Amino acid sequence: MPRFLDSEELDLLAIGAWILGTGGGGSPYASHLVARQFYEDGGRIALLDPDELADDDVVAVVSTMGAPLVFQERMTDAAFALKPVRIMEAFLGRPFRAVMTVEIGGCNAFQPLLVAAASGLPVVDADAMGRAYPEAQMQTFSIAGLQMAPHVVSDIRDNDVIIPTASGWQEMERVRRKVCTEYGSVATTCQAPRTGAEVKRHAVLRSLSQAIALGREVRRAKTAHEDPVEATVAAGGGKRLFTGKVMDVQRRTTEGFLRGSLSLAGLGDDTGASFDIAFQNEFTIGRRDGAVIVTTPDLICVLDSISGEAIGTESLRYGQRVTVIALPSQPIHRSAEGLRHVGPRAFGHDVDFHSVFGEEPA
Amino acid sequence: MSRIGIDVGGTNTDAVLLEGGKVLAALKRPTTVDVADGVRRALVDLVATAAGHPALGRIEAVMIGTTHFTNAVVERRHLDRVAALRIGLPANAGLPPFIGWPKDLAAAMRGSVHMVGGGHEYDGRVLVPLGRGAVRREAERIAESGIRSVAITSVFSPLTDACEREAADIVREVMPTARITLSHEIGRIGLLERENAALLNAGLQGLAQRTAAAFVRALRDSGIAAPLYLTQNDGTIVQAAVAERHPVYCFASGPTNSMRGAAFLSGLADALVVDVGGTTTDVGSLKGGFPRQANAMVEIGGVRTLFRMPDLISIGLGGGTEIADDGRRIGPGSVGFRLPEKALCFGGDTLTATDIAVAAGRIALGEPGLVGRLPGPLVADSLLHMERMVAEVVDRMKTDAAPVPLIAVGGGSFLVPDRMEGVSQVVRIEHHAVANAVGAAIAQVSGEVDRIFSGVERDAALEDARREATRRAIEAGADANSVQTLDMEDIPIAYLPGNARRVRVRVIGEIARLAG
Numbered sequence: 090m091p092r093f094l095d096s097e098e099l100d101l102l103a104i105g106a107w108i109l110g111t112g113g114g115g116s117p118y119a120s121h122l123v124a125r126q127f128y129e130d131g132g133r134i135a136l137l138d139p140d141e142l143a144d145d146d147v148v149a150v151v152s153t154m155g156a157p158l159v160f161q162e163r164m165t166d167a168a169f170a171l172k173p174v175r176i177m178e179a180f181l182g183r184p185f186r187a188v189m190t191v192e193i194g195g196c197n198a199f200q201p202l203l204v205a206a207a208s209g210l211p212v213v214d215a216d217a218m219g220r221a222y223p224e225a226q227m228q229t230f231s232i233a234g235l236q237m238a239p240h241v242v243s244d245i246r247d248n249d250v251i252i253p254t255a256s257g258w259q260e261m262e263r264v265r266r267k268v269c270t271e272y273g274s275v276a277t278t279c280q281a282p283r284t285g286a287e288v289k290r291h292a293v294l295r296s297l298s299q300a301i302a303l304g305r306e307v308r309r310a311k312t313a314h315e316d317p318v319e320a321t322v323a324a325g326g327g328k329r330l331f332t333g334k335v336m337d338v339q340r341r342t343t344e345g346f347l348r349g350s351l352s353l354a355g356l357g358d359d360t361g362a363s364f365d366i367a368f369q370n371e372f373t374i375g376r377r378d379g380a381v382i383v384t385t386p387d388l389i390c391v392l393d394s395i396s397g398e399a400i401g402t403e404s405l406r407y408g409q410r411v412t413v414i415a416l417p418s419q420p421i422h423r424s425a426e427g428l429r430h431v432g433p434r435a436f437g438h439d440v441d442f443h444s445v446f447g448e449e450p451a
Numbered sequence: 452m453s454r455i456g457i458d459v460g461g462t463n464t465d466a467v468l469l470e471g472g473k474v475l476a477a478l479k480r481p482t483t484v485d486v487a488d489g490v491r492r493a494l495v496d497l498v499a500t501a502a503g504h505p506a507l508g509r510i511e512a513v514m515i516g517t518t519h520f521t522n523a524v525v526e527r528r529h530l531d532r533v534a535a536l537r538i539g540l541p542a543n544a545g546l547p548p549f550i551g552w553p554k555d556l557a558a559a560m561r562g563s564v565h566m567v568g569g570g571h572e573y574d575g576r577v578l579v580p581l582g583r584g585a586v587r588r589e590a591e592r593i594a595e596s597g598i599r600s601v602a603i604t605s606v607f608s609p610l611t612d613a614c615e616r617e618a619a620d621i622v623r624e625v626m627p628t629a630r631i632t633l634s635h636e637i638g639r640i641g642l643l644e645r646e647n648a649a650l651l652n653a654g655l656q657g658l659a660q661r662t663a664a665a666f667v668r669a670l671r672d673s674g675i676a677a678p679l680y681l682t683q684n685d686g687t688i689v690q691a692a693v694a695e696r697h698p699v700y701c702f703a704s705g706p707t708n709s710m711r712g713a714a715f716l717s718g719l720a721d722a723l724v725v726d727v728g729g730t731t732t733d734v735g736s737l738k739g740g741f742p743r744q745a746n747a748m749v750e751i752g753g754v755r756t757l758f759r760m761p762d763l764i765s766i767g768l769g770g771g772t773e774i775a776d777d778g779r780r781i782g783p784g785s786v787g788f789r790l791p792e793k794a795l796c797f798g799g800d801t802l803t804a805t806d807i808a809v810a811a812g813r814i815a816l817g818e819p820g821l822v823g824r825l826p827g828p829l830v831a832d833s834l835l836h837m838e839r840m841v842a843e844v845v846d847r848m849k850t851d852a853a854p855v856p857l858i859a860v861g862g863g864s865f866l867v868p869d870r871m872e873g874v875s876q877v878v879r880i881e882h883h884a885v886a887n888a889v890g891a892a893i894a895q896v897s898g899e900v901d902r903i904f905s906g907v908e909r910d911a912a913l914e915d916a917r918r919e920a921t922r923r924a925i926e927a928g929a930d931a932n933s934v935q936t937l938d939m940e941d942i943p944i945a946y947l948p949g950n951a952r953r954v955r956v957r958v959i960g961e962i963a964r965l966a967g
Contacts, residue, residue, distance in 0.1 A: 119643070123545045158903075158953075159573055161641040162607050166545020203545075245542045246579065273572040336852055408847040 091135035101304030106198035112402040113370035114195015114221030135211040142285030146186035155275035170203035173243040173279035189213035194221025219293035219419040226258035244272040317397025327416040331364040373436040384433040386422035452511035456892025459517040465888040466493040476501040487665030494673035516682035516704040524752035532562035538569035538605035553753035562598040565589035570606030590625035602653040604646040608635035644757035659698035688894035708890030713858040727863030729771040770863030778833035838868040860886040898924030905951035916956040929960030
């Protein structure tokens with residue numbers, strides 16, 4: 090049976106999802122507010138374990154896409170999140186059993202909750218990335234070779250596009266980017282529908298629960314006046330990589346991405362050492378004293394050393410005291426096909442992937 | 452020509468008489484519950500102190516910086532109920548105005564909420580046409596409810612203000628005496644945060660009118676016949692009548708005035724400033740003589756806002772900070788303005804940061820014998836600890852690793868060490884304890900634009916923004932011939948097509964000489 094999320098879990102999800110955003114994914118602030126308001130007005134959202142899906146159930150995979158800056162003026166809401174889902178149902182001629190997010194990292198962690206608020210559909214405790222990544226073909230369903238269509242992209246007005254077929258994931262991604270731009274650089278999507286069997290086999294399972302657990306541990310540590318960074322590492326099965334202060338941040342926007350690098354100087358046990366991280370929306374590779382020690386798909390997170398809060402690539406600045414941690418990646422991202430989509434070379438770094446957790450490529 | 456600068460803080464009201472770059476008279480008086488009364492007393496005493504000086508006969512302006520409006524929000528007092536009119540349907544319906552506000556503040560300020568169709572895209576295209584009929588209907592509802600303060604916010608109004616202006620005209624037709632705040636005049640991109648700033652502004656306009664009128668009376672009562680200006684949080688001033696329209700711009704004027712005063716008194720335009728008061732230490736960064744602006748969201752009274760505010764870091768360390776556990780715990784408690792009765796060196800019973808400084812021979816205050824028996828290691832350790840706290844907060848404010856000068860001001864500046872890593876020199880100045888009032892006295896007038904330009908060449912965008920900022924400065928009281936560009940930056944924007952860039956320009960000018 091589905092269980093209802095409680096309102097504290099919404100707050101914890103916001104904390105955990107921002108950590109799993111690994112620097113990108115957009116702040117969950119506004120979407121979190123929508124969900125919280127829904128709860129204050131007496132609403133409830135049901136969370137469905139993936140095992141409760143029948144193999145032939147159909148699940149809606151949803152997201153908000155566009156420019157984070159535009160999200161600040163044209164904020165998401167429940168009706169806007171639901172719109173592409175209803176259009177997809179009409180196109181398919183059958184209703185969805187449940188809804189899930191494409192990515193648990195950043196603001197999209199809340200997207201299925203908004204759909205649930207507007208429709209009463211339960212939210213599947215799963216996602217298709219286990220974190221945030223910048224492009225559609227980086228999701229597990231793409232790596233697994235599943236269909237990318239049909240795909241619905243909706244505007245807040247009476248504009249909607251259905252992409253009934255596409256020749257590949259990257260072609261589909263290019264087309265929907267163009268559409269999104271014409272909409273004013275903000276759109277909601279309902280991606281290719283997934284059967285219960287596909288979700289159970291290829292999605293990242295129970296990732297909402299994990300994000301909530303991560304948020305809970307950070308909050309507990311803060312309340313107990315313990316080190317929230319250490320708590321995050323323990324809760325996520327991660328590793329502390331470096332503690333230091335931000336010495337330099339370089340940013341440039343190319344091909345629609347925020348690219349750049351971050352340089353840290355060591356403090357405490359790391360005094361005398363340096364650490365550099367490159368990012369493309371999300372953090373992609375970390376070097377200690379010039380030597381590569383961590384790369385995507387391992388999750389590279391930069392946290393405020395005192396508060397434990399995640400820091401987005403857009404809000405890094407000189408002088409911040411930060412701790413770099415790594416959290417383990419999804420097995421599918423470590424497969425040969427996974428690494429082709431999201432390994433270091435997919436982000437322009439000519440190195441092999443070696444997990445800091447000793448998990449070698451599958 | 453001379454000027455009087457006044458800074459009304461939570462504890463003290465400071466006043467200075469300034470002419471030709473020299474401080475002719477300076478004093479501190481306790482702030483009173485009726486803030487205008489404290490201002491009147493400070494003015495009367497200042498005139499008495501400078502009695503006979505010819506500068507008194509040629510006062511050109513009186514500039515007042517006040518924390519009164521911030522305090523009203525923090526204390527939820529003197530606030531008017533506000534009707535929020537948001538233009539942007541069908542977008543944004545899920546996050547209505549006042550969402551995310553602390554319940555008690557919303558209870559004090561939420562009058563009514565109205566949402567209508569309209570708004571623009573980031574590139575200036577119309578989102579949907581403005582619902583003029585709906586605006587009129589909502590205005591009639593507001594008029595019937597008896598609310599007189601209205602805050603109007605439209606999607607992407609910092610880029611295109613047409614919807615807000617048109618809606619204001621309609622509201623004014625229905626309610627000719629309404630006090631209207633337009634969000635694009637207050638804040639930046641970020642609809643909720645800009646709307647929040649506009650709502651606060653609308654709720655403070657009544658108080659601002661009453662306060663400005665009381666200040667004018669205080670001026671008259673003290674026999675000074677000069678125009679009154681209020682200082683804003685970017686270190687500039689506006690005529691009192693303009694400040695009445697935009698009281699939120701006066702929010703952080705205290706620390707800003709300190710930094711401006713520090714720049715003026717030290718002669719340094721690019722430096723860090725550390726202001727150590729009784730309870731807190733504020734650090735800011737001066738660029739071209741003005742505080743660097745914060746890029747991020749700023750919370751005021753628990754409400755997220757985004758408008759021009761100085762970039763500051765504050766920690767709980769000051770001259771009144773309590774030292775406990777044999778020096779192992781520094782603060783966060785403070786005896787604040789009760790230092791003269793509480794500190795050991797004044798015969799009190801509480802070990803404070805000031806006592807440590809007296810015992811270490813940093814300053815001569817009170818009765819040094821009263822702290823003579825403090826153990827040497829306790830004094831040395833806690834002094835070292837406090838200096839490290841100052842050094843760390845200074846370092847966090849820096850934008851790069853290059854050494855910069857640091858100006859130390861405020862009554863507690865003896866806690867600032869003479870040497871710090873990354874600091875080329877610690878600058879100590881005369882009159883440092885009234886730097887904030889000096890900052891008020893030297894204030895200039897500014898104008899600012901923060902917009903997204905797309906489909907325009909970079910140079911044209913910058914020039915367009917500069918012209919608009921100049922127009923705003925002149926409107927705020929600047930002498931057109933003295934206006935100069937202070938800050939100009941443009942940032943390319945991710946994901947947006949058409950060479951989109953966000954341009955921010957600030958210009959600054961001397962106040963225009965007023966007749967009479």
